[in-house]
Every structure is written in structure tokens, then in C-alpha cells.
Amino acid sequence: MAPSQQRRAGADRGGRPALTSAHALAEIAQNLFLEKGFEETSVDDIATAAGVSRRTFFRYFSTKADVLWVESPAEFTRFREELAAAPLDEPYNQVLCRAVPQALHHPPEHRTWALHRAELILNVPAVQEKAAARHAGWRRIATEFVAERRGTGVDDLVAIAAGHAVLSATLAAHEYWLAHTEQELPDIMTRMLELLIPRAR
């Protein structure tokens, strides 16, 4: 089983201590990606650099590219929380415009790191492919939120549209950001969301 998962679940009642962690592996891997490129870096390279075996790497991440999304679970949780905490009389599109940048907020010292990550995700085809799973996650949360607000199922046309709009806004924001790095991502994100999310009605 995945070592990190076990840690959280069971109340740490012993067992062999882990030699590494998901975040440690992710940091090492991303540095290698910057040096040699994503496809030129093999899982063996990462594992060796981290001092563990290839097999162990795949216990922390089920895919080489997954190291780029270590923060996703936390972001998803924040997103859900923001949506759940929003007042019921606030229009859902406004809630989304607020919640997304808040969920994606990172401390300023992670800025260059986030830029590199965005560059990989937007420009390297092999990485772009692996983003599909996270994209589905973002869509799903937004769609479910809008469906609940509108009292419909997740097969509602507006709810589906909203889910796709949220996702496309975050992607568009990152794309614009890479071409205008002097601006700040949260600002861009807000503008994109207001442009792309259809108004509640």
C-alpha cells in the first residue's frame, strides 16, 4: 500500500519507518525535470537520486508525472471547503469566482516553482496528458456544487457547463500567466473566471 496513506489512516502503531516521503520525492523529481527535461528523466533516475528503489517510487506515486500534483489533494479539499462555506444567497457563479483562486493560492515563495510546473504542464505533451485526471477532479467538484445549488442532478446542462468553465478558466489563466509573468496569477485567474463562467439565472 501507499506508505503515506497508511500514516494518516492507522494511528502510527509501529512498523518500519519510511525512508522518504511524497514531498521529498516530488522535490527531487521536479529538480531533475528542470535539469534534463521530463521525458529525459526516467523513474530510475528519480529513485536513485532519492536513494530508494524504482519499485518504492511507484508506491508513492502511481505515475511519473504525478509528482507534479502533490498539492492537488490539498487544493481539492480547500476548494470543497470554500464552496461549502459560501452563503446560500450568494450567486453560485460569484462563489466559484471567489473559491477557485483561494483554493489555488500558494505562498509567494512558491512562485517560481509554480511557474516551472505550469510550463511543464502546458508545454510538454507527455505531462499534459497526465493532467486529465486532475482536470476531471476540478470539473466534478464544480459541477456537483452547481447542481446542488440549482437543485438538479449532475446531468444538468448548466451544471456541466459550469464545471467545464471553471476548468477552462484555470487553464486559460495559467496559459496567460506564462506569457505575462509580471502579472499575478490570482488576478488573472479572477479575470478569466469572470469572463468564462456563465452568470447564474
Add this chain to the structure above:
Amino acid sequence: MAPSQQRRAGADRGGRPALTSAHALAEIAQNLFLEKGFEETSVDDIATAAGVSRRTFFRYFSTKADVLWVESPAEFTRFREELAAAPLDEPYNQVLCRAVPQALHHPPEHRTWALHRAELILNVPAVQEKAAARHAGWRRIATEFVAERRGTGVDDLVAIAAGHAVLSATLAAHEYWLAHTEQELPDIMTRMLELLIPRAR
């Protein structure tokens, strides 16, 4: 080199005739996907069923999943043509709402086939991943069109937003379609585009 490419380029001045074609391979492959599932079908299975070698398959398609997008080049061409032919005084968002369904139009006898394809693309993760390349194509065409109409570069915020809006509308339309197969895709597509593409201003 890819056999089909050669056919179009050089004015057929001899050489060994091809044993198969991209469309023939695609049809055989998709039938196998329906029978056994995408991941349960190996490229060897497809090649064997088509009477060619595995190596030959990869000369027609660079990826197993690519057989699902044989029609993409034609759709892209139609999309570009529709956009180029639009009157200059017609608002760009209106042009897009018209051009996308026209580009994606298929004869009615392809309906069930298109449904199966959509199901694979939306529900099978491995297929979803490979869709990234086509997605980039759709976005690029739309973004370039809007940038030209607005007299900006492709780094313009509105142009980028439009590209992502077009793509998300087509994806949302297919998702909704799978849940409401009694409706017609072009109608859904138009509704989604009108909902998701920001108005020109």
C-alpha cells in the same frame, strides 16, 4: 514514413501498394475496443485482426488511441474554412457558435459510432489522456481566429479565453449528450457554445 501521407504528397509514381489504410485500421480497432475494451485490446490484437504487423500499425498511427481521431484532420480543416469564410462584420463569438457545429457535423449514419467514441473518450482514462493533443488543436485554431479578429497576438487574454471556451463547450456538449442521447449533438453544441463563449466587446 506514414504510408497515407506519402500518397497525398507524391503524385503516386509507383512503389509497393499499401495493404491497408488508416480508416480500415481505425474501423477494425474501434470494433475491438467495443468488444473487449480499450486497455484490454493490444496493438498486436488490432494488427493481427487487420492482417498486418504491429510495426505497420505504428506507421499509420503513432499511438493506439489515435485511431479514435481519424476524422480530426478533416474536422480541423472544415473548422478553419468556416472561420475564414465568415463575413468580417459578424461578431467573432457568433462565428464560432456557427463554425464549431458545422466542423463537427457528421452524417446521421455515424451517430451510434460517434456515441461509442464519445463514451470511450469521456469515460476511459487512458483514452482521455490521449485527447490532449486534439484539444490543443481546437484551442489553437479558435485562439488564432479571435486574435486576428481583435488585432492582437495569441497572448491576448480574450483570445486565450475564447480558445479554452470553444474547447470546453465541445467537451461539455459531448458529456451532456451521453446523458441525454435522445437529443441531437449539434443542438446541444450550439447551446453550450452560446452559454460558454464570452460575448465580443
Add this chain to the structure above:
DNA sequence: CAGGTTATGGCGCGCTGTGCCATAAGTCCA
């Protein structure tokens, strides 16, 4: 028949991701 052209087949290779099982390194309890 020679020479050019195009498609195919086969072989090998590196890499990804997975299942299986043995083993190391801790904790807890008798």
C-alpha cells in the same frame, strides 16, 4: 532487366507500470 520508390516485417531496446514475494526495521506484549 536494372534502378528507383514505397510499404511492410522483424528484431531489439528502453521505459512504464504492476503483481508477487521475501526481507528489513520498527512497536508492543509476554
Add this chain to the structure above:
DNA sequence: TGGACTTATGGCACAGCGCGCCATAACCTG
């Protein structure tokens, strides 16, 4: 101190993908 239990790791084998390389088959033209 020694056992039982728990958890992480390492190694190995394997199927599959996608690619590079080269030999060969099949068709054309002179």
C-alpha cells in the same frame, strides 16, 4: 529476551507501448 504484529522496502519477472534500424517485397519507369 524473544516472539507476534505491522509497515516499508527491494528485487524480480512480465506485458505492453513506442521507436530505431535494416532487410525485403512489390510496384513503377526507362
